Amino acid sequence: MPILSFSSLFLLLLNLAAPVFSADKFSRNDFPPGFVFGSGISAYQYEGAAFQDGRTPSIWDTFAHSVYSHGNGDIACDGYHKYKDDVQLMLDTGLEAFRFSISWSRLIPNGRGPVNAKGLEYYNNFINELISHGIQPHVTLVHSDVPKALEDEYGGWLSRKIVKDFTAYADVCFREFGNRILHWTTVNEANVFVLCGYDWAMTPPQRCSAPFGIINCTKGNSSSEPYIAAHNILLAHASVARLYQKNYQGMQRGFIGINLFAYQFVPYTNATEDVIATQRANDFWIGWFLKPLVYGDYPDIMKRNAGTRIPAFTKLESKQVKGSFDFLGLNHYYTLYIKDKPSYLKMDNRDVIADMAVEFILQGDTPPDELPMSGQRTQRNTTLNDTSRVKYIHGFIGSLLDAVRNGSNVRGYFTWSFLDLFELLDGYESAYGLYYVDLDDKDLKRYPKLSAHWYASFLKGRSIGLDSATELERNMSTLSQSHFSQ
CATH class of the missing domain: 3.20.20.80 (Glycosidases)
Known part of the structure; x- marks a missing residue:
């Protein structure tokens, strides 16, 4: 990629999807010195x-x-x-x-x-x-x-x-x-x-x-x-x-x-038109900002x-x-499939998507090498056993480790979000946090979810895999039921 010609460049990745990875178990110590793990919030949401x-x-x-x-x-x-x-x-x-x-x-x-x-x-x-x-x-x-x-x-x-x-x-x-x-x-x-x-x-x-x-x-x-x-x-x-x-x-x-x-854009079919349309979607979606930053023009x-x-x-x-x-x-949250839509260019009045001349398709089933995107976004509820989020984070960190070992110049990973926040698209209806925030409590008390415990185990150097979540999940079930049944 031309972007990597910048010697000072590093990537800070936040909320990324979870491609396939080679190892089920890994530890924080497998990552190189200087690589950072964190989480995040934003001002209005927090x-x-x-x-x-x-x-x-x-x-x-x-x-x-x-x-x-x-x-x-x-x-x-x-x-x-x-x-x-x-x-x-x-x-x-x-x-x-x-x-x-x-x-x-x-x-x-x-x-x-x-x-x-x-x-x-x-x-x-x-x-x-x-x-x-x-x-x-x-x-x-x-x-x-x-x-x-x-x-x-x-x-x-x-x-x-x-x-x-x-x-x-x-x-x-x-x-x-x-x-x-x-x-x-x-x-x-x-x-x-x-x-x-x-x-x-x-x-x-x-x-x-x-x-x-x-x-x-x-x-x-x-x-x-x-x-x-x-x-x-x-x-x-x-x-x-x-x-x-x-x-x-x-x-x-x-x-x-x-x-x-x-987004990760994938051609809807192997047809040449969809392959070209996928490149066009990338040019509009990422190239819109990245090409001026690298080459000085759109x-x-x-x-x-x-x-x-x-x-x-x-x-x-x-x-x-x-x-x-x-x-x-x-x-990054989702994978989208791209279908060529040349008829959009015949419209007299076009927006950015029409200029892109593609149709976005979100498949009900993800490809075999992808984990479901629901592992990150969940409905806000009182369930602390967010197993899907654990699978999501585990999957991405594993694939990220593969990328680093293969020479990718990635320097950090941040989960979104640290707490259940006011989400910009649907307010308090969904949750992304490692910690649940009880909105019915006058002190807005925070409770760690399974994902918080799993992430903590990883960050503290434990060799961890999906099976490591089983014991944590048993303990979390007891905590969840005892608190929220009151």
């Missing part, structure tokens, strides 16, 4: 305290309190007040690293200008608590929660003005926290953020145009706005990376990157199919975006 200590709304607050039907993050896990207890749980689990995001509107309430002293204090305390327990902090600057003030003023990512404001925000973070942070991610799941927010209106800022949105579209343009927002994210990322590399990296010795959402097929709807880089912008990362983070 912190709560949405209206406390000077924090102002982000676009998620507005969305969750208007059209969203799955609750909100006003309280969430109350991590703003309970972070010390949660760091102790991380220590008990054996986490080596923890990935979290900073709430831009908590740190800089107006999106630009004065820093909120209380927000600054919270993140300093959180970072110090992690480090004092030997846990490496990994920080994301924006996890879908742009300040509402900037969205109202100039349209957020639809305006070039955000490049300056995002860079100034990042400058505050580098200056205030950079002496303790070695790993910075600018934007989380940038590709999915623009599709969900500017094409389908599934998430804020909830922009779309008929017939592409999942709601009645009252504002937006699905044909052009996803491309514009993505372009400005790339320019803002490059600006922040340039700032870090020029003013901070030499002294702080850290790394900066961006995070994308990656994939040719994107420029050809989107035409003037996709912005062009100037020579200077191309130079600035190219190579503006030290690592790439990937989030």
